[in-house]
Amino acid sequence: MKQLEKLIERIIKRVNLNLRDIPFDVEPYMRDIVPPDQLTKFYAFYGISPNYPIHFHFSRSNLAGSYFLGQCKVDNAVLYKSDIRGDELKEKGDIFHFRGQDISLDDDEVIWIKDSFLIKTLVHNFSHNPEKLDLFLIKNSIAAHYANIHGSPIEGCFLGPFSTVDLTSLHDCVVGTFSYLQVGELSHQQIEPGRIWIRAKDVFDFDYRFSPELLRKYIAFEPGKGAMGMFMDFAEDRKMDFQKLYDVVHLEPPFEMPAGTSVNRYALFKGKNQIGENVLVAQRAFLENAKLGKGANAQENCYISYSRLEGFDITAHGASIIYANLGKKVFVGFNSFLQGKANFPLTVGEESIIMPHTIIDLKEAVAIPPAHLVWGYIRDNNDLRNHSISLEAISRVKDEVSVGAMRFTGSGKDFVEAFRHRIEHILEANGAFFDGKKGKGHAQKGQDISFNIIQPYPQGPIKGIYPTLDINP
16 A cells, blocks of 8 residues: 555645645645545446547556546556546547647547546546647646546646536646636636636636635535535435446346437436437436436436436536426536425526536525526525526627626627537537437447456555556557
């Protein structure tokens, strides 16, 4: 175990070195954050598919409970129950479009995780950094529980629990607990907990900040205490349900799959569920008495319970939907928490956009009208009025608008069009529009994945370290 302990110490020192100018000391937050014995209990697993080129390289690392798909290198890193999705890696010869220029890739893109510690983190590739088109790099960085690294190469960063970096290149930054960033590029900054910031330079800027007192009820992160709050309790209360998925090598599908649908072998189902055509249910998704209509998806670390999704709905990484009814083509953003109750459910009208990191925790029935933008914290209908705006109204904004604590500047039309374009892209990439011949996406390609496991050394000074492996096609 000595080598594993030295590896963790090495990572902490490297991250602190990168953050010296902020300054920020990660060591108090990381002390015993994952008991060392936990890092020796779980196997890692990787998917092999004819649809995704593979080349896995693992050296001097711990990979406990982590999942890999696509091309990935891991060196001097600790990945605890993390998901590394390389199913959208760019390939040699692909053309990348950037500010009117077309750039051809000379090599296949690869995810490279080096000198980093990721805890229950979702990594989804496709770098938008024009300087490193063939390399999705995560280096000298730490991400705490249920963070999302989505299309965002990072170097020298610390991400708090339930934070998300999305389509952003980060250098030497601290991202606070439950903060969401989609800002293109950021260097040498510390983002406070609970900030939701979306910026397209010189086009638009959306900014909302949760009050610290409110946020503490749901998620907080303190030195020596770790992550705590309702979100952690919610996830921890359900983790034992997943255990049986990892105790058995081969599992029969929970039900017959409709045409074009893919349910990952490591997704969990409880109660009676209905799944339509072209649905994607990713690994570590949790469905309980839920209905997913045609073209809907449930991405990694999602919880959908006692809810109905009409179809073509997107439940992004880490989102939870409980006692809710969603109309068609509703987008629920990263790590959002939508909790209705049995006696007063949540209703969301079609084509509405629930912003990433939105908290809806109802004390009365609430109905969100169609085509609305929703953010922040909502308990009742009065809160909804202060945390929503119709897409038509925000599209008319050309300079500035404020609704409650939300501030928006720039072109509302461009903001809405960018969101709608991204929703169509996600649905298309996930295979929601597959017609039996054209439009294949992850839901169809995911039907042909086989899984293999790898395990660490069980005893001695290298206990918990995985042997160096190089897995080629």
